[in-house]
Amino acid sequence: MNPNPAFRLRQIRQEIPGRTLLEVPELEFPTGEVSALVGPNGAGKTTLFRILALLDPPFAGALEFRGEPAAFSGPRWLELRRRITLVHQTPFLFRGTVFQNVAFGLRVRGEPQAIWPPRVAEALELVDLGGFQDRFVIALSGGEAQRVAIARALAVQPEVLLLDEPFANVDAGRISRLEALISEINHRLGATVIFSTHNLGQAFRLTSRVVTLVAGKVAEFGHENIFSGAVEGEGAEPWITVRGGWRIRIGPGVSGRVTCSVPPEAIALRPAGGPGASECNCFEGEITRMECHNGRVRLRVDGPVSFRVVLPDQEFQRQGIRLGDRVVVSFTPAAVKILEAKP
C-alpha cells in the first residue's frame, strides 16, 4: 500500500473573475488505483483535471502530490509534470504523423532515439492502433485521434494518467474495450488513473473510488440501485412499487413519494432455486457482468429488476459464482437508504 495519496487537495478553490468554478475543501486520490470523477457538464471536472495536471495553479488552497506540495513553476514543476499526463477531452494532435505525436513525450524528455520506435509501437498496440505509425494525423477519424492521444500519454509511462471524458468521442462498440484498457493501464503499468465521465454506472464498473462533482463541489458519494415511488402499506414495513409491479420494502417512518438507493455492498447473493425464499426484498436474475477490483467483485444482476452488487472477493470465491448464473438478490428493508422524501 502507498501511504501517500497520489493527490491530496485542501481548501482548493478555482475562480475566474466573478465566478467560482471549483471549491474542494478536502479530497484525496489514492496512489495506484483507478478513480472516477463523475458529474454533469460544467461541474468542474475539467477545471479539477487542469489543476491536477499542474497546468493551472488554483486560486487558493494547497495541492499535494505523493505527500509533497505541488509546484506550478520552476524546475520542480517540470519534474512533477513529467510524472503526470492529462489526455484532453477533445485531444489536440500535433501536425505530422502518428509516430511524431506518440514519440513527442520521449523526445522532449531527451530519451535516446533508439527506444522511440519500440515504445511507440507498444503504446499503439495498447490502443489497438498497431501499424499506424506513419499515418498522418489529418487522415485519422475522431475515435482514432482519441486513441492516438491516449497512446501518446502512455508512451511516457506516467505515474498518473488523467483522462478527461475519454468515452465522449468513442463509438459505442469501443466503449467496453476502452474500459478494459483503463483497467489494463492500471494493472500492467501500475499507473494511478483518474478519469471523468458523466455516466455513474460506467464509473462504478471500473472502480469503487468515485468522486461526484456537482456545480464545482464534491457531492455526497454517488448512489446506485436507485428507485423511486410512492410509499404504500401501513405499519412496520411499508414498500414502494417499482417498474413491473415489484415491491421493494423499506424501513418504517417514511411516507409520500421517495427516492431511495440500495447500496451494492448491502446486497446478498445466493444461487437461485435454493431454500430461504421466505424473506422479503428477494429478486431473481442473471449475472451479466462481473469485474474484480481491489479485493472486491462488482456484479450486475439483470432480472425484472436489475441490481449492481459488490461482494468481497472471499465471499465471491466461496460461492463460486460464474457469469450467466441465476442468482437471488436479497437485502433487508433497513438497508434501503432514503435519499429524498416528498409528501
Added chain:
Amino acid sequence: MELLGIIWVSLRVSLAATTLAALASVPLGFWIAVREFPGKRVVVVILNTLFSLPTVVVGLLVYGLLSHSGPLGSLKLLYTPAGMTLGQWILATPVITALTYAATKGVDERVRPTALTLGADGWQAGLMVLREARYGLLAAVVAGFGRVISEVGAAIMIGGNIRGYTRTITTAIALETSKGEFQIGLILGVILLAVALSVNLFVHAFLRARP
C-alpha cells in the same frame, strides 16, 4: 549587365532587411501573443497602424539619423546599401511582428497545454506553438519581404539611387519614368514581379517539402 547589378542590389538589400526583421519580429510577435501585460491592446493597434507607415517618412527619418550632422552620421551609412537595409528593416519589422502575432493567436489554444502535459519545458512548448503556426509565420515573412522589395521612398532617400551601387529596381523605375522612358520602366516592373515570384515559389517549394 547593369540590369543584373540592379536586381542584385534590390535582392541583397531586401533579403537582408527581411531576415534581420524576421529575427527580431518573430520572437517579438510571439511574445506579445502569449504574454499578458498592461497596454497589450495598444501595442497591437500601434503595430497594425505601422503597416501603413509611409516609406518616404521612414526614408526621411533615417536620412536625418544618418546624415552628416545626424546622431548616427559618423557611421557613414548614408547613400550605402547598409543604410537602405536599415530603412527597410524599419518598414518590415511591424509587418512581420503583427502578422506573427496574428499567426500565433490563431494557433489552437490546446497546443501549449498538450505539450506541457506531455513533459515539454516552457521553451519546447513555445516551439511547438511556433511549429503549429509555421504557415502563418512564413506568410508573415513573405509579406515583410513584399513590403520592402516594392518600396521606393526609403530606397531613394537613403540610397540616393547611385548607379551600380545603390540603384534598385524600384529606384530605377522611378528614374526611367522621370526621364520619359516608360517602356523601360514597365519592363523593370515586370522584372520586379518576376523576382518576387521566384522568391515566393522558393518558399512554397520549401513548405511543400515539409507538410
